[in-house]
Amino acid sequence: MNKSFYINMSIQRMGRNMIACLVAIFLFASCQSYKKVPYLQDTEVVERTVQQEKLYDAKIMPKDLLTIVVSCTNPELAVPFNLTVASSVTGNAQGASQSNLQAYLVDNEGKINFPVLGELKVSGLTKKQAEQLIVENLKPYIKETPIVTVRMVNYKISVIGEVASPGTFTISNEKVNMFEALAMAGDMTVWGIRDNVKLIREGIDGRQEIVTLDLNKADIILSPYYWLQQNDIVYVTPNKAKARNSDIGNSTGLWFSATSILVSLASLLVTILR
Structure with a gap:
């Protein structure tokens, strides 16, 4: 057996190992990504928690x-x-x-x-x-x-960011929770980060606060921010993939050029080793 045969065998083994590694990485990444998609995970935590029986009732605010x-x-x-x-x-x-x-x-x-x-x-x-x-x-x-x-008569909330239909919505029954607000806006897009939802709220004293909410966790329904107040703003943060896709300037052209060069080199290497 000549030397080129051993080289080809080594290259084939390396290729198979690389493919196996890539598949493993892809499956692991898929599992990790899926964990960030469903709402209200770990519901048993809420079931073990003693919840208050008092129904939510909105409070009157300045400028109402x-x-x-x-x-x-x-x-x-x-x-x-x-x-x-x-x-x-x-x-x-x-x-x-x-x-x-x-x-x-x-x-x-x-x-x-x-x-x-x-x-x-x-x-x-x-x-x-x-x-x-x-x-x-x-x-x-x-x-x-x-x-x-x-x-x-002016009870309204706003939902912006990575949702299908962002906008301002008037609430006729003066009672709306976080998931109802997202449903009004057509739910999150695939690029929305469910564990990093921002709630912007103005208190009775006029002070603004920004709260980060994790909608993957079931205990969100126990949060004092689960029920929205009038004039609340819900902002769904985009993930990194959306941020990369939004960059269509020079960086995109550089990526395409680099990819083309790598494909050309790979084709040349395969041709030489045949």
């Missing part, structure tokens, strides 16, 4: 818009306490007008200016607490217990 309706068995008694604005009805030959509810804007101090009652501090209160506050203040004016209904 509220509609407040006061009603009772005698409608005339409630009229002074309902903030309405007259608007003409289009298409009415007599030019009649109808009353529409006017929203209350919560100021920076968390107060609203309520008819007859004056300023009321409502920030930090839930809707039910705000309703009870107004009922208590109405007792000197209305003998019977009135019905007060408070609603938030």
